[in-house]
Amino acid sequence: MKKILTALLLAAASPLVLAQLEVRDAWIRATVPSAKSTGVFMQLTSKQGGQLVEVRSSVAGVAEIHHMEMDGQMMKMHAVPALDLPAGQNVDLASGGYHVMLMDLKRQLKQGETVPVTLVIRRKGKPAETVVIEVTVKPLTYTPPKGP
Numbered sequence: 001m002k003k004i005l006t007a008l009l010l011a012a013a014s015p016l017v018l019a020q021l022e023v024r025d026a027w028i029r030a031t032v033p034s035a036k037s038t039g040v041f042m043q044l045t046s047k048q049g050g051q052l053v054e055v056r057s058s059v060a061g062v063a064e065i066h067h068m069e070m071d072g073q074m075m076k077m078h079a080v081p082a083l084d085l086p087a088g089q090n091v092d093l094a095s096g097g098y099h100v101m102l103m104d105l106k107r108q109l110k111q112g113e114t115v116p117v118t119l120v121i122r123r124k125g126k127p128a129e130t131v132v133i134e135v136t137v138k139p140l141t142y143t144p145p146k147g148p
């Protein structure tokens with residue numbers, strides 16, 4: 001049986017529920033023409049637990065999983081190899097914490113368009129699961145509603 005699942009999120013408002021992964025409220029921050037990077041934010045719940053191990057997008061040369069934290073008075077972010085998704089627990093990828101960083105952008109991302117983002121989820125003893133979501137680009141000033 002083919003274990004690679006691919007799904008398309010047609011309506012950004014409705015949660016995407018796959019076999020093992022639920023993606024809610026995914027959005028990308030719009031960019032100004034000269035910008036080379038931006039953030040992708042979402043809420044993830046893995047029913048049986050797993051790890052987000054890789055992210056890709058056709059609009060970016062490089063996509064990384066980032067963690068942002070205070071270092072003294074400075075907000076710093078750095079790439080992490082994987083993000084744990086404990087079983088049944090909501091993991092919030094939000095400004096100021098974990099997020100997906102799109103870098104080496106190939107073009108400007110404009111408010112209202114949708115951008116495909118591929119998430120690769122790994123679970124112990126299982127083949128990696130690939131999930132493609134269509135993520136809406138929100139204005140630079142957008143602040144998401146609070147998660148559950």
Ligand SMILES: [Cu+2]
Binds near residue numbers: 039099100101
């Ligand atoms: Cu970042």
